[in-house]
Amino acid sequence: MKLGRLNHIGVATPSIEESIHYYRDVMGAINIREPFDMEEQGVKVCFVDTPGYDGTSGTQIELIEPLGADSPIHGFLAKNPAGGQHHLCYEVEDIDDARKWFEELGKRILGPTRIGAHGTPIFFLHPKDMMGQLTEIMQTPEGDGYWSN
Numbered sequence: 001m002k003l004g005r006l007n008h009i010g011v012a013t014p015s016i017e018e019s020i021h022y023y024r025d026v027m028g029a030i031n032i033r034e035p036f037d038m039e040e041q042g043v044k045v046c047f048v049d050t051p052g053y054d055g056t057s058g059t060q061i062e063l064i065e066p067l068g069a070d071s072p073i074h075g076f077l078a079k080n081p082a083g084g085q086h087h088l089c090y091e092v093e094d095i096d097d098a099r100k101w102f103e104e105l106g107k108r109i110l111g112p113t114r115i116g117a118h119g120t121p122i123f124f125l126h127p128k129d130m131m132g133q134l135t136e137i138m139q140t141p142e143g144d145g146y147w148s149n
């Protein structure tokens with residue numbers, strides 16, 4: 001398996017609205033995308049571009065706020081009420097190959113492969129098997145050209 005780009009840093013927050021003010025007014029972020037709900041994933045999501053992000057490549061901050069009683073990030077926010085760094089998301093060329101790779105290494109995969117916030121297949125790896133880091137693996141969007149260079 002080949003490690004791809006760091007697509008985004010997931011940052012849990014009790015309030016995306018408050019976090020937008022922070023990234024805009026304290027951190028001087030220029031491009032803050034429209035928040036959107038992902039009910040099936042139990043989160044409201046808002047992407048903040050970091051310098052160098054050009055719409056397809058570069059790293060974004062992915063702000064995530066709990067959505068619904070079953071949100072998977074309630075536990076994290078109970079332990080970290082102000083929020084904070086929640087997960088890292090790396091790109092891969094083929095999500096099925098990557099899933100097989102981690103399964104063969106005995107890493108716990110959290111739930112099924114499903115469609116993530118960028119509209120491509122993703123899965124999560126348990127932090128306890130990944131040096132303490134909740135890790136999201138995401139397939140690079142079609143037509144991106146990253147893997148053919």
Ligand SMILES: CC[C@H](C(=O)O)C(=O)SCCNC(=O)CCNC(=O)[C@H](O)C(C)(C)COP(=O)(O)OP(=O)(O)OC[C@H]1O[C@@H](n2cnc3c(N)ncnc32)[C@H](O)[C@@H]1OP(=O)(O)O
Nearest residue numbers: 010041043072075076086110116117118124127132133134
């Ligand atoms: C999909 C849309 C979007 C995208 O990019 O496409 C997203 O990224 S959505 C992100 C939100 N969704 C998820 O995080 C799904 C995967 N997460 C989970 O299944 C849970 O959050 C889980 C299992 C990682 C943690 O569950 P819970 O909070 O209920 O806590 P546990 O007591 O079960 O945790 C066990 C153990 O892990 C530690 N932990 C929990 N969260 C994290 C974290 N983010 N980073 C590092 N470690 C974490 C927790 O403290 C426990 O450790 P212990 O030493 O036993 O206390």
Ligand SMILES: [Co+2]
Nearest residue numbers: 010062089136
């Ligand atoms: Co994510």
